Amino acid sequence: MHVPEVEMHACVTLEDASALLTRYAPRARVLAGGTDLLVDLKTGRANTQHLVSISRIGSLRGVWATAEGLRIGALTSITRLHHSNLVRERCAPLRDATGQMAAPQIRNMATVGGNLACAVPCADLPPILTVLGAEVVAWSPRGERRLPLPQFFLGPRRTTMESDEILTAVIVPPMPAGFGAAYARFALREGNAIAVAAAAAGLRLDGEGRIADARLTLGAVAPVPQTVELAREVLVGHRPDEPLFEKAAAAAELAARPISDVRGSAEFRRRLVGVLTRRALDTALRRAREATS
Amino acid sequence: MTSLRTLRVNGHDYTLAVDAGATLLEVLRDKLGLTGTKKGCNVGDCGVCTVLVDGEPMNSCLLLAAESAGRSITTIEGLSRNGKLTPLQEAFIHEGAIQCGYCTPGMILAGTALLRENPAPQVEEIKEALAGNLCRCTGYAGIVRAVSRCENYRGDGTCGDRTAHDERDGQGNGRAPYRDPGGKPFAAVGVSMPRVDAADKATGRALYTADIALPNMLHGKILGSPIAHGRVRRIDVSRAAALPGVVDVITGADVPDTQYGVSPARYDEHVLAKDKVRHVGDEVAAVVAVDERTAERAIACIQVDYEELPVVLDAYQAVQEGAPLLHDRYPRNINTHVEQSFGEIEAGFAASHYVREEEFTGNTIYQSPLEPHAAIAYWEHDGTLVLYTSTQVPHYVQYMMAHVFHMPLGKIRVIRPAVGGGFGGKAETTPLDLCAAILSRRTGRPVKMVYSREEMFHHGRGRHRQHMRFKLGVDREGRIQAFKSEIHLDGGAYSSFGVATAYYAGSVIPTLYHIPNYRYDGYRVMTNKPACGAMRGHGVPQPRFAFECLLSMIADDLGIDPIEIRRRNAMAPHTRTVNDMDIGSCEFRATLEAVCEKSGWDGKYGKLPRGKGIGVGCGGFVSGAGYCIYRGQVQLSHEKGKEPFQKRSIFPHANAVAKVSEDGMAVVLMIGAAEIGQGSDTVLTQMCAEALGIPPARIRMRSEDSDISPLDLGAYSSRVTLMAGHAVARAGYAVVEKMRPFAAALLQCDEADVAARDARMWDQRSGRSVPWEEAARKYFNANGPLVGTGCYKPPDGLGGDFKGGTVGTSPAYSFGSAVCEVAVDLETGKVRIERFTDYHDCGTPINPMAVHGQVEGAIVMGASETIFEDVQFDEQGRILNPNLHGYLMMTIKDAPDIFSGLVESYEERGPFGAKEIGEGSTLPVLGAVAHAIANATGVWIKDLPITPEKILRALKSREPQRGPEAPAAALART
Numbered sequence A: 001m002h003v004p005e006v007e008m009h010a011c012v013t014l015e016d017a018s019a020l021l022t023r024y025a026p027r028a029r030v031l032a033g034g035t036d037l038l039v040d041l042k043t044g045r046a047n048t049q050h051l052v053s054i055s056r057i058g059s060l061r062g063v064w065a066t067a068e069g070l071r072i073g074a075l076t077s078i079t080r081l082h083h084s085n086l087v088r089e090r091c092a093p094l095r096d097a098t099g100q101m102a103a104p105q106i107r108n109m110a111t112v113g114g115n116l117a118c119a120v121p122c123a124d125l126p127p128i129l130t131v132l133g134a135e136v137v138a139w140s141p142r143g144e145r146r147l148p149l150p151q152f153f154l155g156p157r158r159t160t161m162e163s164d165e166i167l168t169a170v171i172v173p174p175m176p177a178g179f180g181a182a183y184a185r186f187a188l189r190e191g192n193a194i195a196v197a198a199a200a201a202g203l204r205l206d207g208e209g210r211i212a213d214a215r216l217t218l219g220a221v222a223p224v225p226q227t228v229e230l231a232r233e234v235l236v237g238h239r240p241d242e243p244l245f246e247k248a249a250a251a252a253e254l255a256a257r258p259i260s261d262v263r264g265s266a267e268f269r270r271r272l273v274g275v276l277t278r279r280a281l282d283t284a285l286r287r288a289r290e291a292t293s
Numbered sequence B: 001m002t003s004l005r006t007l008r009v010n011g012h013d014y015t016l017a018v019d020a021g022a023t024l025l026e027v028l029r030d031k032l033g034l035t036g037t038k039k040g041c042n043v044g045d046c047g048v049c050t051v052l053v054d055g056e057p058m059n060s061c062l063l064l065a066a067e068s069a070g071r072s073i074t075t076i077e078g079l080s081r082n083g084k085l086t087p088l089q090e091a092f093i094h095e096g097a098i099q100c101g102y103c104t105p106g107m108i109l110a111g112t113a114l115l116r117e118n119p120a121p122q123v124e125e126i127k128e129a130l131a132g133n134l135c136r137c138t139g140y141a142g143i144v145r146a147v148s149r150c151e152n153y154r155g156d157g158t159c160g161d162r163t164a165h166d167e168r169d170g171q172g173n174g175r176a177p178y179r180d181p182g183g184k185p186f187a188a189v190g191v192s193m194p195r196v197d198a199a200d201k202a203t204g205r206a207l208y209t210a211d212i213a214l215p216n217m218l219h220g221k222i223l224g225s226p227i228a229h230g231r232v233r234r235i236d237v238s239r240a241a242a243l244p245g246v247v248d249v250i251t252g253a254d255v256p257d258t259q260y261g262v263s264p265a266r267y268d269e270h271v272l273a274k275d276k277v278r279h280v281g282d283e284v285a286a287v288v289a290v291d292e293r294t295a296e297r298a299i300a301c302i303q304v305d306y307e308e309l310p311v312v313l314d315a316y317q318a319v320q321e322g323a324p325l326l327h328d329r330y331p332r333n334i335n336t337h338v339e340q341s342f343g344e345i346e347a348g349f350a351a352s353h354y355v356r357e358e359e360f361t362g363n364t365i366y367q368s369p370l371e372p373h374a375a376i377a378y379w380e381h382d383g384t385l386v387l388y389t390s391t392q393v394p395h396y397v398q399y400m401m402a403h404v405f406h407m408p409l410g411k412i413r414v415i416r417p418a419v420g421g422g423f424g425g426k427a428e429t430t431p432l433d434l435c436a437a438i439l440s441r442r443t444g445r446p447v448k449m450v451y452s453r454e455e456m457f458h459h460g461r462g463r464h465r466q467h468m469r470f471k472l473g474v475d476r477e478g479r480i481q482a483f484k485s486e487i488h489l490d491g492g493a494y495s496s497f498g499v500a501t502a503y504y505a506g507s508v509i510p511t512l513y514h515i516p517n518y519r520y521d522g523y524r525v526m527t528n529k530p531a532c533g534a535m536r537g538h539g540v541p542q543p544r545f546a547f548e549c550l551l552s553m554i555a556d557d558l559g560i561d562p563i564e565i566r567r568r569n570a571m572a573p574h575t576r577t578v579n580d581m582d583i584g585s586c587e588f589r590a591t592l593e594a595v596c597e598k599s600g601w602d603g604k605y606g607k608l609p610r611g612k613g614i615g616v617g618c619g620g621f622v623s624g625a626g627y628c629i630y631r632g633q634v635q636l637s638h639e640k641g642k643e644p645f646q647k648r649s650i651f652p653h654a655n656a657v658a659k660v661s662e663d664g665m666a667v668v669l670m671i672g673a674a675e676i677g678q679g680s681d682t683v684l685t686q687m688c689a690e691a692l693g694i695p696p697a698r699i700r701m702r703s704e705d706s707d708i709s710p711l712d713l714g715a716y717s718s719r720v721t722l723m724a725g726h727a728v729a730r731a732g733y734a735v736v737e738k739m740r741p742f743a744a745a746l747l748q749c750d751e752a753d754v755a756a757r758d759a760r761m762w763d764q765r766s767g768r769s770v771p772w773e774e775a776a777r778k779y780f781n782a783n784g785p786l787v788g789t790g791c792y793k794p795p796d797g798l799g800g801d802f803k804g805g806t807v808g809t810s811p812a813y814s815f816g817s818a819v820c821e822v823a824v825d826l827e828t829g830k831v832r833i834e835r836f837t838d839y840h841d842c843g844t845p846i847n848p849m850a851v852h853g854q855v856e857g858a859i860v861m862g863a864s865e866t867i868f869e870d871v872q873f874d875e876q877g878r879i880l881n882p883n884l885h886g887y888l889m890m891t892i893k894d895a896p897d898i899f900s901g902l903v904e905s906y907e908e909r910g911p912f913g914a915k916e917i918g919e920g921s922t923l924p925v926l927g928a929v930a931h932a933i934a935n936a937t938g939v940w941i942k943d944l945p946i947t948p949e950k951i952l953r954a955l956k957s958r959e960p961q962r963g964p965e966a967p968a969a970a971l972a973r974t
């Protein structure tokens, strides 16, 4: 229950951090907020001898409006993200996730970069960021790479980042006109509990109120955030109504690949997926309509 | 890797050598001695380690000290300035937001951060801000009150408005004083004064065992078995012993052969395994080293070769012929079989108009106090063992240490520092106590041992999971004719309290309703899981849950209102039950009337929309066990002959000394009653003050040290208020008796006319008075020390003359009723417990605020165990959720609104009319929640916990079938 013997490297530049990661690979890990990594180190799930702390790289902290959309620095805490005016104005659906996850203390420490890079299936930001079309910026001395989220996650605790790459930011493109998105999660308790199942939905309505585009991504029910392609097929071109959303929910239940654990059986999770999908779609639709009018 | 870092803590810079892997929590506690920051889980789940970092609350267990360099850190010690408390600290003290106090520093810091941003927060905002801070004691109600009413406190010890919660307090509504039966008002009793230890707890000053560091101290760790059942073939400790920093390693070969436990007839535990391990975590070896980190590394180096044996985890399977046997001495793994029959059970069913049979299953509940168990042992040169331990039963620990080490009790000094909650989980001697003592003797140095959260789960002693087959017969009006109960209690690997648990599961059921014919068969069964013990409500909550459910089912079947059926069966005062329990005062009916009215029951039951539900549950408990756990007198067990059982207490169960200071201005009250958060130091102070005729503020409590305070059996069976209360009151009266002649001389009156009140001695005839202290000084001048003693023995002859007739006996019984209101999301099965209305008959509430605190805490704990909690095991007997993110307890956001009220009642056998509240308050809760959920959903869930998944499954089984291919079919259909 202690952090094992480690060496700590506090970096002030990305170059330093990356060089250390290279030097000590594979026994080095980036340390951001530490809310995931420290638990893993204490419980023996992570085996690392070098912690490369990036918390002093100030340029990674903040939320900026850019031509490409919102740029969220990797070190931005969940709390800061939640209270950012830019997020409130331009990327409000993200707040469905930031407002519900973990507990205040954890949200004050946990970073956006950590939430993505840990690649834990029940993490709350990935599904909604996926639906919003976000891209991850991965930095290494070779340069910057942009990775759309579906190409970022490989499996539980595995991403496509190289061992010397550092996640520096997430770019969320502007939401198109007529677009609304929402995130719905189910947890066993109201405070400080991780998601048992989650669904993020995005809908774009055309001038006639038909669904012009749709995205649905599930959390906690597959090794990676699970985008439900079938849902798009089901939804696009139709007028939104209850039976249509039922169909999309059924598609989501089919696409889910849940496991059974202490929080619930696979069967239970699958049922939740349907319910959460409908609820996320309902909210997304309401928001899309608000965005149109 | 260690490096120098400068940390800015509470405004001061400290430059320290910090290990790269050291958390801020470790550095604050171990290097800076700032022990107000607590460790509860070490992984971000509980919030007791909360500090402010640049003003934001963070978990110091997840923050590396090196990372916090250069940031401004505030701990609880940094809030008050020059001893002046902040308004929020004062609000916590006065609003009843503190019980054991282990969560308090973290709560206050999180609340402080909220109030800085938002000085007048809404309740929802408070709940959001404190959602990362668990509290196991208060039910969060006092905490919400404290934060929302903080603005009334000015940080100068005064409060603008303190009248808020009075409607709840029965007699006189808290505005008029409580009175004795003669109509004389009490002065110190019946008053909601703040706890005597609240300020220490609000400032982080209170010391818990793990906060104490002795010079030259070593740190120990115990190696637990990784398998659930096996024989230990060989242990190789050489690698561990060779590790730098390791001082000593012991195994089963190094510990006494004497077995220990709780029930004298069933001592079946060895300090460390001698031959077999019987559950995952069973203790195999122990290490002591220069620090905990080294000890932890060392136990990982110990190599144990096991011969694995088949595992049995289910109580019904364990009793089958041929099932793996845990102990040779318990054939078919039956640890205890209870067979009790009263009246004519079959005739009772034959005469019944309606009979219903149901099976219910309980869950494995772990007390999960926020403070992990801890012990520090050292030996004096004269051979006295000194043990600091986090316990609710210092005397039984002393008794058991004496038993294992074959030494006189008088050579063992037990010190009980502040205890961060117990709920029964700290009601027995732990391997920490025993190993620390052994390792300390071997090394000649103080040894400290603290459980991790995971080790607590493996140590166990939680609530037995009970499998209950109940049959209840009633007449046309719903009056109970016969009740048959068969229970298999899943006991885990050792006896612990289990014998008593098995008896309690049967004996307390007939105290609530008239049951003319009753049969109980109980089997306490051994399985390869951590031992179960006594948890709040000992043995009774699950059978009470099942009984209440069954009664409500029958009420619905017969079309009788569920509250009405309870009224018809309710216990009457001064009744001897069918199983010879002697009921004295009983205002059960009044509690039913009160919850019915206050909750608006008649307008709601059967009238709510689907998804909304209301339910009722009732319960009550003993006010202290009638008999001691061991037989005979206080003496080393090996020296006692075979003790025949006598139906009386051999020695007083509670003993107090009140010593008046030489100037008469203070009284030191000494009694070994264990303050574990329930508030015993405070109510005992009040009762002693009442007897002495002085304000409670003049009394200092010394309850923590067996060298100072005489024996009290401890905090279990809700015994302290009644039993220790009598002892301290009698000690107080004894002092007044001694002062009487001196006061009479000063007042020139008859001794018989002297009375003590309001810190004066009065001549009741003339109305003249002299200061209390003046009379005390006169006594001292003449006679030397002014000391009064008092003791209490339960009445002789309690209980019937059948086997087990003593269990469940008590001088007095409490009663209570609760109405629960829920909202259930019928699509996900998620339950939101919205409101609780509770009324109790606890006799005279010595401290109404403390009583409500117990009720609020019990409601949240009980509701949490009904819908969330369950220790889960895999097929090999490994715990799947030995942590506070897998074993979920209610957070402040899950807790319902609670109204706790009291009905008027006075118990002749209790001190100042008092009974109990601590455990009785749990009993109505489970049934009320289950009933409300059934009422909302239309389905009864009969196995605990009532999870969303079970609700959905039950709802679904009533719908037309929707198979696994359903989603595809649904897609195809449209």
Ligand SMILES: Cc1cc2nc3c(=O)[nH]c(=O)nc-3n(C[C@H](O)[C@H](O)[C@H](O)COP(=O)(O)OP(=O)(O)OC[C@H]3O[C@@H](n4cnc5c(N)ncnc54)[C@H](O)[C@@H]3O)c2cc1C
Residues within 6 Å of the ligand: A029, A030, A031, A032, A033, A034, A035, A036, A037, A038, A039, A054, A074, A075, A100, A101, A102, A103, A106, A109, A110, A111, A112, A113, A114, A115, A116, A117, A118, A122, A123, A124, A125, A165, A166, A167, A168, A192, A193, A194, A195, B043, B044, B045, B885
């Ligand atoms: C009690 C508790 C409750 C929690 N509840 C939730 C919850 O409800 N929802 C949820 O989603 N999560 C939850 N978490 C998990 C965790 O808090 C989040 O995932 C958090 O966002 C992780 O961020 P961090 O900065 O703390 O990551 P860290 O622990 O610092 O890092 C996590 C992983 O990501 C890597 N990493 C971090 N930043 C970078 C980077 N910039 N570049 C490359 N690699 C990087 C690290 O090497 C490490 O492997 C909870 C954790 C705790 C302890």
Ligand code: FES
Residues within 6 Å of the ligand: B038, B039, B040, B041, B042, B043, B044, B045, B046, B047, B048, B049, B050, B059, B060, B061, B062
């Ligand atoms: S000890 Fe840090 S959250 Fe529990």
Ligand code: FES
Residues within 6 Å of the ligand: B097, B098, B099, B100, B101, B102, B103, B104, B134, B135, B136, B137, B138, B370, B420, B421, B677
């Ligand atoms: S007072 Fe909150 S945990 Fe005990």
